[in-house]
Amino acid sequence: MAKSEHDDKAPSARDREATVGILIEHFSRDALSLAEFEQRLDASRAAHTKSALDALTKDLRSKEAYSPIEESFGETPLSRDYQIATASDIKETELVTTVMGGVSHKAPLSLARKSTILTVMGGTELDLRGCVLAPGINVIQVFCLMGGVDILVPQGVNLEVGGHALMGGFDHTSDNEGSPDSTEPTLRVKGFVCMGGVSVETRHPGETSGDAKRRREQFKRNKR
Numbered sequence: 001m002a003k004s005e006h007d008d009k010a011p012s013a014r015d016r017e018a019t020v021g022i023l024i025e026h027f028s029r030d031a032l033s034l035a036e037f038e039q040r041l042d043a044s045r046a047a048h049t050k051s052a053l054d055a056l057t058k059d060l061r062s063k064e065a066y067s068p069i070e071e072s073f074g075e076t077p078l079s080r081d082y083q084i085a086t087a088s089d090i091k092e093t094e095l096v097t098t099v100m101g102g103v104s105h106k107a108p109l110s111l112a113r114k115s116t117i118l119t120v121m122g123g124t125e126l127d128l129r130g131c132v133l134a135p136g137i138n139v140i141q142v143f144c145l146m147g148g149v150d151i152l153v154p155q156g157v158n159l160e161v162g163g164h165a166l167m168g169g170f171d172h173t174s175d176n177e178g179s180p181d182s183t184e185p186t187l188r189v190k191g192f193v194c195m196g197g198v199s200v201e202t203r204h205p206g207e208t209s210g211d212a213k214r215r216r217e218q219f220k221r222n223k224r
Contacts (some may be wrong), residue, residue: 008049008050008051009049010048010050011048011053013214016047016053016205016206017206017207019054020130020205020206022057023040023060024081024107024130024205031060032060034108038108040056041107041130043056044056044206045206081130081154081155081156081205082132082133082154082156082185083133084132084134084135084185085110085133085134089110089132090110090112090113090133091110091113092112092113093112093113094111094114094116095115096115096117096118096124097118098118098119098120098122098123098124098147099120099121099122100120100122101122101123102123102124103122103124103125104125104127105124105125105126105127106127106129106130107127107128107131108130108132109131109132110131111132111134111140113138115139115140115141116140116141116143117141117143117144117149118143119142119143119144119147119196120144120145120147123147123149124147124149124150125149125152126140126150126152128152128153128154128157128187129152129153129154129205130154133157134185137185138186138187138188139188139189140191141190141191142189142190142192143192144193144196144197144198145193145194145196146194146195146196147196148199149193151198151199151200151201152202152203153174153187153203154203154205155175156181156184157185157186157202158180158181158184158185158186158187159200159202160186160188160189161174161189161190161200162190163192164191165192165193165194165197166192166194167194167195168195169193169198169199170197170198171198171200172189172201173199173201173212173216174200174201174202175216
């Protein structure tokens with residue numbers, strides 16, 4: 001069967017978001033092994049056509065009906081892009097150190113209830129999309145000297161950010177509006193940065209920085 005023009009076009013941010021949501025859902029149900037999940041997740045970010053992206057979940061969608069992917073920025077519900085573990089399954093503390101180099105931590109990972117990020121003359125990326133969080137409050141303490149720390153937060157998590165900067169920046173961009181949801185985990189990010197930058201940003205599954213910026217701009221235009 002010949003491919004349609006729709007199948008051969010570049011996938012949208014919403015397409016990637018829906019694909020990653022399906023992968024996370026099946027991984028959480030043990031329908032995918034860790035190796036399969038990581039392989040398909042990497043492939044979803046690299047897919048250049050809609051048909052290549054759809055092929056990653058074809059066998060999964062044949063087992064269970066999913067709603068069609070929508071390309072608009074409307075009110076289509078998103079799958080939860082994180083898991084909530086029982087308190088006993090979460091480590092209490094963890095230290096992430098980066099000195100004169102670059103480190104990227106991505107799903108699948110389990111965040112300790114209190115994590116400390118120490119970055120000196122380097123860069124640290126902590127991508128919490130698809131991660132496991134403890135119920136209640138999760139704390140990330142950041143100390144950054146002449147470097148950069150990027151923390152990507154899944155949608156739906158309550159976010160509290162408060163840091164101090166000296167000749168640097170402590171930036172926060174979130175989608176969450178209104179009162180916090182007491183049924184969801186809270187991520188509290190605090191710390192100190194000197195001659196560097198800390199960025200905390202909410203992103204949907206599979207989104208790049210540019211995708212997130214365009215989505216927020218479109219959302220603002222739709223609200224006018």
